[in-house]
Amino acid sequence: MTRPVTRFSTAPLWQMTRQLAAVAGGRAAADLVITDARILSTYTDRISGPKEIWLSGGRIAAVKDPGAHRSAPQPKAIYDARGGILAPGLVDPHIHIESSMITACAYAEGALLNGTTTIFCDSHEIGNVMDVAGIEAMLEDARLAPMSIFLTVPSTVPATSPELETAGGDLTPEKIGALFDAWPEAVALGEKMDFVPVVMGDPRSHAIIAESLKRGRPVSGHVYGREFIPGYAASGVTDTHEAIDREIANDMADAGIWVFLRGGNPSTPWNSIAEAIGAITKDGASPKRFCVCTDDRDADDLLTFGQDWVVREAIRLGMAPATAWAMGSLHGATRFGMDGDFGALGGGRRADVILLNDDLKVQNTWYGGELMVEGGKITPLLDHCLEARYTYPKAAYQTVKLPAARSLLPELPAGPVTVNAIGIEMPGIALPHRKVPVTPGKDWAGTLAAHSLTHVAVIERHGKSDGNIAKGFLHDFTLKAGAVASSVGHDSHNIIVAGLNEADMLLAVAEIEKHQGGIAVVRDGEVKAFVALPVAGLMSDKRVHEVAEETRALKAAWEEAGCAIPYMGFNLIPLSVIPEIRITDKGLVTVPQMAIVPTFEA
Numbered sequence: 001m002t003r004p005v006t007r008f009s010t011a012p013l014w015q016m017t018r019q020l021a022a023v024a025g026g027r028a029a030a031d032l033v034i035t036d037a038r039i040l041s042t043y044t045d046r047i048s049g050p051k052e053i054w055l056s057g058g059r060i061a062a063v064k065d066p067g068a069h070r071s072a073p074q075p076k077a078i079y080d081a082r083g084g085i086l087a088p089g090l091v092d093p094h095i096h097i098e099s100s101m102i103t104a105c106a107y108a109e110g111a112l113l114n115g116t117t118t119i120f121c122d123s124h125e126i127g128n129v130m131d132v133a134g135i136e137a138m139l140e141d142a143r144l145a146p147m148s149i150f151l152t153v154p155s156t157v158p159a160t161s162p163e164l165e166t167a168g169g170d171l172t173p174e175k176i177g178a179l180f181d182a183w184p185e186a187v188a189l190g191e192k193m194d195f196v197p198v199v200m201g202d203p204r205s206h207a208i209i210a211e212s213l214k215r216g217r218p219v220s221g222h223v224y225g226r227e228f229i230p231g232y233a234a235s236g237v238t239d240t241h242e243a244i245d246r247e248i249a250n251d252m253a254d255a256g257i258w259v260f261l262r263g264g265n266p267s268t269p270w271n272s273i274a275e276a277i278g279a280i281t282k283d284g285a286s287p288k289r290f291c292v293c294t295d296d297r298d299a300d301d302l303l304t305f306g307q308d309w310v311v312r313e314a315i316r317l318g319m320a321p322a323t324a325w326a327m328g329s330l331h332g333a334t335r336f337g338m339d340g341d342f343g344a345l346g347g348g349r350r351a352d353v354i355l356l357n358d359d360l361k362v363q364n365t366w367y368g369g370e371l372m373v374e375g376g377k378i379t380p381l382l383d384h385c386l387e388a389r390y391t392y393p394k395a396a397y398q399t400v401k402l403p404a405a406r407s408l409l410p411e412l413p414a415g416p417v418t419v420n421a422i423g424i425e426m427p428g429i430a431l432p433h434r435k436v437p438v439t440p441g442k443d444w445a446g447t448l449a450a451h452s453l454t455h456v457a458v459i460e461r462h463g464k465s466d467g468n469i470a471k472g473f474l475h476d477f478t479l480k481a482g483a484v485a486s487s488v489g490h491d492s493h494n495i496i497v498a499g500l501n502e503a504d505m506l507l508a509v510a511e512i513e514k515h516q517g518g519i520a521v522v523r524d525g526e527v528k529a530f531v532a533l534p535v536a537g538l539m540s541d542k543r544v545h546e547v548a549e550e551t552r553a554l555k556a557a558w559e560e561a562g563c564a565i566p567y568m569g570f571n572l573i574p575l576s577v578i579p580e581i582r583i584t585d586k587g588l589v590t591v592p593q594m595a596i597v598p599t600f601e602a
């Protein structure tokens, strides 16, 4: 059987220019000619044709007029595109592989099905659990994947500071510099999420930025609040994906920050494109420094809300089709200075080619000139590649280390108090800080019901504390009974559990501990749904369709339980870099004040 296809199956351009010139000039045979196609050019934002495209050695030799191959040496193979549209493989400039609940090799199956052939991932999730060892394992995983995966080096681990949360990793400027020097695919610094310390000139924050800038590498960002943009841009940050409205998108674009418009399942927090794209469609900004990105997808949404879906959403929101496809391909490659290889159907570029129908739905995906998806289905070659998936080291399967003693509920107050509660409301990005006056009943059950409260606890799971457990309350989470829990809790990935009674909360946590990671829905002493995530407590080692099916079952149980936000919103509740109030293993954190506040106030 043939060797699995990876990024390295295609030789670098400098080794191929004479061969490609010979093929393009009709002096040597092409490996493959794809005929009778229209071409979506991301250089000129036009769809034109009919044309044919000649491939050699996993790269594009040339785009030619129809039939030109008949007056050239006989190509080794010809593929009839039957009038379809050929476009460059999509380039996703900001994603977290771990959020898809599967590993990098497995992620490729979902990505290639939706026409994505290149991604720039920020592996701060596994970095928060396993430090450099986890990031390097994911880089080894990525090298075996049948797609092109580059790393923006995680820049903010922990997301805030040891005072505000306990992470399993601590990425110092020295460690970040060493990752840049050891891994050529480390092409940028990942999202610098501590935007408040950055604009305040925090020495460690700026030392980390310097590790990228001094190597000529760009810095990715993550910022909330227009007031922070000037200081953030001045600090060398040149892209972000958190524009939640057109005003901040305009501020970012005018400040020289690339804007990655984030789209996703409208029922999850990751769909701010509809607002932010107004900077282009309503305020006249040029799209030339705008991309689209996915950021996070669970295994189910990866298959149905891929980067191609975000491109089609940009078209629905008013972008011209070829320009929207360029925002999902060439613009991201250009942002990272890699448009010599990616993002367009130009001579010399990689032969990452997508065949689309008139609705811009993916029919075929060629990766490095190899057919990986045909007619919307993976080919035997891709199936063969996926059987050779990377296996994570044993330590990655042992990352859930919980304190033996677990009390998850605070004492019932003796009299009336004010609760600093986390308000739960769609879409689940910024969570409001709600001060809820509470008159305690005779027990917690009655008190919760009377004030629309749900217990929430975060349990430190990296073995880095003496068993920290923070206890707080969600307001309007509307869980009807039982408990839900997850070992994915951005970004420190401690255990987060919410529930109406301690027994179900403890069972959900125990189920996660048993599998060394996962997501649980529990009711009346029974586990109703569970997705095992044994790799770093973040990922399954199964393939995408199997985990997608498990995720669909979990979502159904999650909905049945009455949760007001989906799982992909719930696992953000600890994310201490998004306003207004979050809960970490250290307690309630207000953002952007970056202060710990008590659960109860007199």
Ligand SMILES: Nc1ncnc2[nH]cnc12
Binding pocket: 096, 099, 191, 193, 222, 295, 296, 490, 491, 575
């Ligand atoms: N958009 C985001 N910002 C910060 N941390 C994240 N982890 C996953 N997605 C994230």
Ligand SMILES: [Mn+2]
Binding pocket: 191, 221, 222, 241, 242
């Ligand atoms: Mn972010």
